[in-house]
Amino acid sequence: MKRLLAITLLMLPLAAFAADTKEDVYTEAKVAGLDFQIQGEYAGTSEDGTKVAAQVVALGDGKFDVIGYRGGLPGDGWERGGETKRGKGERVGDAAVAKIESDDLTGEIKDGTLTVMKDGNKIGELKKVVRKSSTLGAKPPKDASVLFDGSTADNFKNGKIVEVEGEKVLAASSPESNKLLGDHTMHIEFRTPFMPKARGQGRGNSGVYLQGRYECQVLDSFGLEGENNECGGIYTVAKPAVNMCFPPLSWQTYDIEFKAAKYNDKGEKTENARTTIKHNGVVIHDNIELKPTPGHHPEGPGPDHLYLQDHGNPVVFRNIWVVDKK
Numbered sequence: 001m002k003r004l005l006a007i008t009l010l011m012l013p014l015a016a017f018a019a020d021t022k023e024d025v026y027t028e029a030k031v032a033g034l035d036f037q038i039q040g041e042y043a044g045t046s047e048d049g050t051k052v053a054a055q056v057v058a059l060g061d062g063k064f065d066v067i068g069y070r071g072g073l074p075g076d077g078w079e080r081g082g083e084t085k086r087g088k089g090e091r092v093g094d095a096a097v098a099k100i101e102s103d104d105l106t107g108e109i110k111d112g113t114l115t116v117m118k119d120g121n122k123i124g125e126l127k128k129v130v131r132k133s134s135t136l137g138a139k140p141p142k143d144a145s146v147l148f149d150g151s152t153a154d155n156f157k158n159g160k161i162v163e164v165e166g167e168k169v170l171a172a173s174s175p176e177s178n179k180l181l182g183d184h185t186m187h188i189e190f191r192t193p194f195m196p197k198a199r200g201q202g203r204g205n206s207g208v209y210l211q212g213r214y215e216c217q218v219l220d221s222f223g224l225e226g227e228n229n230e231c232g233g234i235y236t237v238a239k240p241a242v243n244m245c246f247p248p249l250s251w252q253t254y255d256i257e258f259k260a261a262k263y264n265d266k267g268e269k270t271e272n273a274r275t276t277i278k279h280n281g282v283v284i285h286d287n288i289e290l291k292p293t294p295g296h297h298p299e300g301p302g303p304d305h306l307y308l309q310d311h312g313n314p315v316v317f318r319n320i321w322v323v324d325k326k
Helices: 032-037
Strands: 007-008 040-045 051-060 063-070 084-090 098-101 104-109 113-118 121-129 147-149 163-164 166-171 176-181 184-191 206-210 214-218 251-261 269-271 274-279 282-289 306-307 316-324
Touching: 032 051, 040 113, 040 147, 113 184, 176 316, 184 206, 206 251, 306 316
Parallel strands: none
Antiparallel strands: 007 084, 040 051, 040 121, 051 063, 063 084, 098 104, 104 113, 113 121, 147 316, 163 166, 166 316, 176 306, 184 251, 184 316, 206 214, 206 306, 251 274, 274 282
16 A cells, blocks of 8 residues: 655755746635645644644645644744744545654544554544634725725726636736725735645735735745745735734735825935734734835835735735725
């Protein structure tokens, strides 16, 4: 019998290099295959009652990265700098079943459970969990301007509606809001495709540009370290406090408080822009100063639009609304 999955839970770096491959791009879970069924988040407790968890990341052709977390999943007990173990794996066969092994541990992923064994004895079980953002589906308040609710893309230049799993959503086709934004609160939901063979910036890439000037990265960064060019990062400026990226094909949320840069009558900047951002309901940037990021509009006085970057990947958005601040 062929080896199904060998996962060595060693402190090894997770591959995160850009790739140009466009193979195996899935926008619907029902056709994403066996690797997608194994991929995901698993959570449980150790023998001493400590929360433990794992993220299983599909890399294509039955290969996986596995990240173990002591204390719970990111944003649910585990914080940046906490104990982790990283490993590699491989699936062989035609079922969503996987064998795992490390120096002194073996185990199996089957029917949504990761069972861990030591010396032939079961020492723990991690159950597959599907987390949802606490702000998913947030309804706009009465004073909000709704930029996209699935009914029309007319609030955006270059706006394009596509259908994903029966829902009308906004494509990452470089849409720019007709509405110009100063100080504001924004809610936006996004979904990255499942691209198991792609890596780094080639894997579900887009971006939410505040005022078209400051990019909060959108990327399939599930299981990565959480850098400034990964999901939740302010591109080239600031890494998120914790990588809150859910697996691809999950709906995710950004809730953003934005304060625009200030200028004097001579057009000189007197105060940097600032932002607080929640990713999937967890604060990842807390009132940080912003610097303009490359890729769209330069920084300047006056309001500007929301811009959603087209990076060649089928990222989609929905439930976009803003509230102007007086």
